[in-house]
Amino acid sequence: MQKEDKLIIGGHEFNSRFILGSGKYSLKLIEAAVKDAGAEIITLAVRRANTKEQENILDYIPKNVTLLPNTSGARNAEEAVRIARLARELGCGDFVKVEIMRDSKYLLPDNYETIKATEILAKEGFVVMPYMYPDLNVARDLVNAGAATIMPLASPIGSNKGLATREFIQILVDEIDLPVIVDAGIGRPSQACEAMEMGAAAIMANTALATAGDLPLMAAAFRQAIEAGRKAYLSGLGRVLTRGASASDPLTGFLHD
């Protein structure tokens, strides 16, 4: 095991490889994610302020957690850039998760507009983390556009269906030098673990925790699964035989000889 195994995003170091999406949020979710899952990054959205709502999600998030505003609601690059600038004006740093959707049924990201927004925002000094459909050509364009990570989806947002895009995420891990953070669709710790074994740099989840039976227990399960998958990746997995078997017991000294 390496002594120091940090996740580095845009020059910032993180010990945790779990990112919490706060869409379905409650004080309990945020507490469980930070204490039990070890989250050091939490995403947020930007919306019209409501004068009647006196409580704000920022009141729930510990100060040492890095905020990752997203551009949800954006339907094209221009809207995403506008939301990102407003998020920065809110005064919580330069991180932004670019999220652009034209499709409201499957909530799939628009890769083309995402590349355009990434290029503009990276030039403006943002640490850009684009949410994308796992496509190698798009990932390369995002690297050239100045992305700090790429965030391919595992399956549709909120579906808890797991690694439907496994083979394509593996290609991204193998070919892209930026951290590959698997975002959307991870529903179980075993799926998070598998993604980490494949070489993903981190896992982002919300619904998997928010809809679990026992939140703190599931948060702890995710933490352990992500850590286990990471260690397995760093170790290098054992080999798989194409056929037959390979004895692990001695082949001499049998009692019947």
Next chain:
Amino acid sequence: MVKINGESFDIAGKTLAEYLASTEYNPMRIAVERNGEIVPKAKYGETVLQEDDVIEVVNFVGGG
């Protein structure tokens, strides 16, 4: 009229700071856009709202 978050208000001539002081927005938790341009906090006092201005007042909410 001045449009703020989609609602019309008869407040042309007031400054942005005056308008915000008359509301319950938490000034530390909002960002303001006027006709598509961000208004930095330091400029709230000198920003005089004009007839037909479109203002957006935003904050962070839970989101993935």
